[in-house]
Amino acid sequence: MVKQNKKYPKVLIFSSTKSNNYTGTGLLLRNLFSGWPEDKLAYLTTNNIYGMPSTKEWYGMSQREIRYVWPISSIIKLRIKNNFGKSKPISVKTNERRLFYRITRILGGEEILRKYVLTQDLIKWIDSFKPEVIYCHVSSINEIKIVNALILLFKIPLVIHIMDDWFTVKYKQGLFSFFFRNYFKNQYKKLMHKATIRMCISKKMSEEYNNRFGCEFVPFSNVIDTKLWFDFQIGKRQDAFFELLYAGTINDKNIKGLLLLSDIVEELNKEGQKINFKVYSFKEKLKYFGYMFNNHQSLSIGEVPKDDAGMMNILKNADLLVISFDYSKKSIERIRLSMLAKVSAYLASGTPILVFGSEKIATVEYAIKEKWAHVLVNNNREQLKNMIIELIKNTELRNSTIKIAKKVVIKDFDAKIIKEDFRRQIQTTIIN
Numbered sequence: 001m002v003k004q005n006k007k008y009p010k011v012l013i014f015s016s017t018k019s020n021n022y023t024g025t026g027l028l029l030r031n032l033f034s035g036w037p038e039d040k041l042a043y044l045t046t047n048n049i050y051g052m053p054s055t056k057e058w059y060g061m062s063q064r065e066i067r068y069v070w071p072i073s074s075i076i077k078l079r080i081k082n083n084f085g086k087s088k089p090i091s092v093k094t095n096e097r098r099l100f101y102r103i104t105r106i107l108g109g110e111e112i113l114r115k116y117v118l119t120q121d122l123i124k125w126i127d128s129f130k131p132e133v134i135y136c137h138v139s140s141i142n143e144i145k146i147v148n149a150l151i152l153l154f155k156i157p158l159v160i161h162i163m164d165d166w167f168t169v170k171y172k173q174g175l176f177s178f179f180f181r182n183y184f185k186n187q188y189k190k191l192m193h194k195a196t197i198r199m200c201i202s203k204k205m206s207e208e209y210n211n212r213f214g215c216e217f218v219p220f221s222n223v224i225d226t227k228l229w230f231d232f233q234i235g236k237r238q239d240a241f242f243e244l245l246y247a248g249t250i251n252d253k254n255i256k257g258l259l260l261l262s263d264i265v266e267e268l269n270k271e272g273q274k275i276n277f278k279v280y281s282f283k284e285k286l287k288y289f290g291y292m293f294n295n296h297q298s299l300s301i302g303e304v305p306k307d308d309a310g311m312m313n314i315l316k317n318a319d320l321l322v323i324s325f326d327y328s329k330k331s332i333e334r335i336r337l338s339m340l341a342k343v344s345a346y347l348a349s350g351t352p353i354l355v356f357g358s359e360k361i362a363t364v365e366y367a368i369k370e371k372w373a374h375v376l377v378n379n380n381r382e383q384l385k386n387m388i389i390e391l392i393k394n395t396e397l398r399n400s401t402i403k404i405a406k407k408v409v410i411k412d413f414d415a416k417i418i419k420e421d422f423r424r425q426i427q428t429t430i431i432n
Helices: 024-032 072-083 094-107 121-127 141-154 177-194 203-214 228-229 257-269 283-293 308-317 329-334 343-348 361-372 379-395 393-414 413-432
Strands: 013-015 041-045 058-060 066-068 114-116 133-136 158-163 197-200 242-247 275-281 299-303 320-324 353-356 374-376
Touching: 013 024, 013 141, 024 308, 024 413, 041 121, 058 121, 114 141, 114 275, 121 141, 133 141, 133 413, 141 158, 141 177, 158 177, 158 413, 197 203, 203 361, 228 343, 228 393, 242 257, 242 308, 257 275, 257 283, 257 299, 257 320, 257 379, 275 283, 283 299, 308 343, 320 343, 320 379, 343 393, 353 361, 353 379, 361 374, 374 379, 379 393
Parallel strands: 013 041, 013 133, 041 058, 133 158, 158 197, 242 275, 242 320, 275 299, 320 353, 353 374
Antiparallel strands: 066 114
8 A cells, every 4th residue: 555645754763863953963963854843753862962852752762772781781770879869860971981982992892782672661652653764874783783673663664874984994993893893794784775765975975885785875964054154144253363163073083183283273373373273062072082182272172052053153253164184094984985064064154164184085075176175185284284374374365265165055055955855755765
């Protein structure tokens, strides 16, 4: 029996991250599903750190669905017992997070320490929502198992959206990594072929995955309301400093580049320049990486704004936005096919952009091809320093990419056009 042609199917979204206003994946979910009726979206997440999602329908997987081995399980139970009756929720401390990831790297995979299960409470919650489609992000064996269990139980179409090239980079080190890597690749391939619609984060990933898996992948990255961004007015800064700015996540794929920029800014200020370097990220990343910037006097760090107005204000008020990548083989492999969520906002801001990283990376390749940024592909400190000096001195050169960037953001990231295509793709899963 053919189902009715519904404009907005009921979608169960499974991801590590909720819809939100500031993380890359959170923004992508918020923007792609913007305009979707709230009663037709439900979020199932494995990560409850970043605030409530935009829909009332949300289930955050807890210790009931995420089962840890002993003694971690006992520690969690003890903390829950000690916290009973308190209004403040339990949070994972930064040092605990570091220890967990260190142990998983030694062992080769988190699956030795924890597994995900479907509980009766979770099944009941999903059943009450009555989803017509599952939309998911997967990056681990645990997540693949949960998605497989959901497909088997509810027998509804699957839409999978790939954010990073996990197939290439996951489970590459540790005692049991060989076993986990082979198992993950096998299950990953099978899941791709179970999906009715396969999406990915960039055109480069789409082209490579089409060949790798022998099935079609449609590129969808973060979209933006271009009219809102173009029309937004700001009060200009009154200081005499030149402001470099980075807004986004901090991780092992860009931390070395950000530290290098910080060092260069320190050096230029000692030589008589007046430069501020501002780094905005979300709270957990600042807790984890913030100490690395302690010795940089010309740098300030802060939480990324929680709304579009705040983000527009900081991006439009800067003199030069930066996107940096590490040049290590491991970092390049991880980010090679990805398109950063921040790119659309950077392009729409009307502020010049500096990109430096390997030309093998999709975002760098895209910047070179479309000419929307000043790009340095060589891992050369002096060249980067000289480029920054030239862009500070030469206003005409610095601003030469702004008009191009605005044309590119309309062509490739305009929400009005791309959201409708995204909706139609998901709709096809219930009418075909």
